[in-house]
Amino acid sequence: MTGKTTLATWPTPLERMPRLAAALGLGEDDLWVKRDDLIGLGGGGNKVRKLEWFTGAALAEGADTLVTTGAAQSNHARLTAAAGARLGLDVVLVFPGSPDGAADASGNLVLDGLFGARVHWAKDADPNALGVVAEEVCERLRGEGARPFLIPFGGSSPLGARGYVEGGEEILAQLPDVEHVVVALGSGGTMAGLVGALGERRVLGVHCGAVPDPAATVAALLGSGVEPRGLRVRTDQVGAGYGILHEPVLAAMRRAASAEGIVLDPVYTGRAMAGLVAAVEDGDIRPGQRTVFLHTGGLPGLFGHAQAVRRTVSGLSSWKPA
Structure with missing residues (x-):
């Protein structure tokens, strides 16, 4: 187990x-x-209970980066960023839309920034296809020498x-x-x-x-x-x-x-x-x-x-x- x-x-x-x-x-x-x-x-929030299992699996695999998806105000994404900060892992969050207006953002996005997460904006991608975009992000990270671990939507x-x-x-x-x-x-x-x-x-x-x-x-x-x-x-x-x-x-x-x-x-x-x-x-x-x-x-x-x-x-x- x-x-x-x-x-x-x-x-x-x-x-x-x-x-x-x-x-x-x-x-x-x-x-x-x-x-x-x-x-x-x-x-x-509830996602912490799930993230204990995902981060355990990530560390067991030798990962150094957590990647996950969600809406821009995702609680799961915010807590993934916090878990990464706690454990010394980089975090990349895959969100739909674009960073336009991000300077005026509030809520979970503020905390994502405080926790040091990076955001990949999927622009016009169908929100239901963010998992595919996240897989592509993982491939690019591997090309840069990183060891990503993909956490599914909502954990x-x-x-x-x-x-x-x-x-x-x-x-x-x-x-x-x-x-x-x-x-x-x-x-x-x-x-x-x-x-x-x-x-x-x-x-x-x-x-x-x-x-x-x-x-x-x-x-x-x-x-x-x-x-x-x-x-x-x-x-x-x-x-x-x-x-x-x-x-x-x-x-x-x-x-x-x-x-x-x-x-x-x-x-x-x-x-x-x-x-x-x-x-x-x-x-x-x-x-x-x-x-x-x-x-x-x-x-x-x-x-x-x-x-x-x-x-x-x-x-x-x-x-x-x-």
Whole structure:
């Protein structure tokens, strides 16, 4: 078995959310949050669990450069850059689009620069074909004498999913009677690992629009014996598409922040919380059932999402003395 590095301190906290539970009509001990946003490396987030396995494999192969893909505000790319900095590895990030306007960039791109990552802008390349561009980048790096290691989109592969098998085991140790674990479903690896630890019926994935067929993506990562139709996947929070603010998501973000001081992002965790709210409303999650919301991080992405920033600031309440 491939070894792994240690990039954080485990386990992450599991905390009650009694005020939000009450607002949703649940019991005060029904709703909990698994704080993987508090993982220390690089601003925190779920990808660190996966990166422990990928960087372990990279070091075992003698690699000196990590290469991965994602959107310009990718949390996975940001944490790959942080892991490279921690371990003394160079990092090349492959993003769609061009560097035009990068001087005014915010969010995760700021941290990518602080961590010393280099960016290869794929310009007009289809975002779904970034893996091909990343392979070409690896070939060029080899031509320069480097030893690159390619990490897949979102860190989602059977190897990366091992990180969330461990995460699911942590949840079971902290809350043995958990009945639901709600998680954002992006590239699929986090949900796949949780299903591997907790089973198909306890994990509810909320599709974020990052892949065309989320259930099939998760099933493929789990391997033979798992049918997509056996997985619990909500697809009702995508709205107009990945990266576009969906009104129920903004409402869920405000609800979590005002009730518990928990900050979510508009692409992943906000959608997951909107899915949890919808699941309570339609009876898929009921009072008396212990439910864990997996906070996968992503705070820097909030500040890189212009629409969410604008809508949130415009909603500030004013106070005037009487």
